[in-house]
Amino acid sequence: MAATGAAVGLGNIWKFPYLTGIHGGSAFVLVYILCVAALGIPMMMAEVMLGRRGRQTPINSMRTLAAENNASQGWQLIGWAGTLAGMLILSYYSVIGGWTIGYIVHSATGSFSGLSGDGASTLFGEFVGNPWIQVTWHTLFMIITMYIVARGVQSGLEKAVVFLMPALFVLLLILVGYAMTTGYFMKGLTFLFTPDFSHFSGTSMLTAMGQAFFSLSLGMGTIMIYGSYVPKGTSIASTSIMIAVADTGVALIAGMAIFPIVFANALEPGAGPSLIFETIPVAFGNMSGGMLFGTLFFVLLLVAAWTSSISLIEPAVTLMIENFNMTRKQAAVWTGLATWLLGFGTAFSFNIWSEVKVFDMTFFDHLDFLTSNLMLPLGGISIAIFAGWLMTKETSKAELDMNSEVGYSIWQVLIRYIAPIAVSIVLLHAIGIF
């Protein structure tokens, strides 16, 4: 449940729909699902397994495991890179988390009532166009995240997740119910599920793969931390499959809620990061009880963002505590400050720096590309190689403890050959090598 709470976040409800919109719909969805099944699940099993065996933070676990398997201490790099990736991701994740806070206020004060598609775009444009509003909500989001981390009260939040995440799911279903009344529900479904590769490119492929890593929180070692709490006797395979199915289910349902609203209001499916903030308010603004449901929706989305944020920063915090001799409070303050400052780059990417582009990409675009499309897949390949090739078969077999011999063989093939080769091909293709 805790790992599902960390996996389900803005990635599912904010990022998946807008990436799907930009990359033309169904083909992206299909490739995404394939990536989750063929790469995501075996890699999640590998990360959980390494975590359970290493039983420490990612960096220290990798050190122990490398020694145990006579491998180079260089493998610790997986932990370091993952720790850095977590902070980089959180710096922008927090800005989007800030949008969620802003939208709680908008919803609770009635800004959505009777809103049209155009009205929603204007509302978002004004909101995001003001750099100081961006900085304010980003700051609040970071303060609360770091407060929870500093106090070490994550377990309380994790307990709450057990009923808050199903509640978020119910609200998504209410949105799907609204989407059904727009008259464009079938159009939305067709967009999502009838394969059409006309808008699909090498970059789309890389993005779909990166999103699979991002959404499942893979390739940076966080799942190892969860793995270190998994007791012996719990099936790593079924747990991993369950997390992947729940995570993908939430993303697909978010898509089913959003695209009918996009088409019904003549909005642009490829609008980008603003997509859910231009569609969901229309739905809540035009349904009865929308003010209550809308506020609740953004509150729950915020909670989902917090649980993910904590697992993004926790590796950096534990690193400071274990390797740099800091107290938890000090570690939270320093890592939080650095991440907060970096977040300004993203907060300004949507207003005063929106025209500051390198290779036609804003600061936010670069940060997102670097982390989701490069760092996480590279981390994933390294983890796959370590788990598949450097760990002995006896060890991985004993750790995974699968009842089916065939299941273990499938995992072996996926983790040793398919994952490293497929990820490498997609990466090389995207940078134009072939």
Ligand code: PFF
């Ligand atoms: N999986 C989270 C989401 O979909 O929003 C993002 C994330 C959280 C990625 C934690 C990585 C991580 F370690």
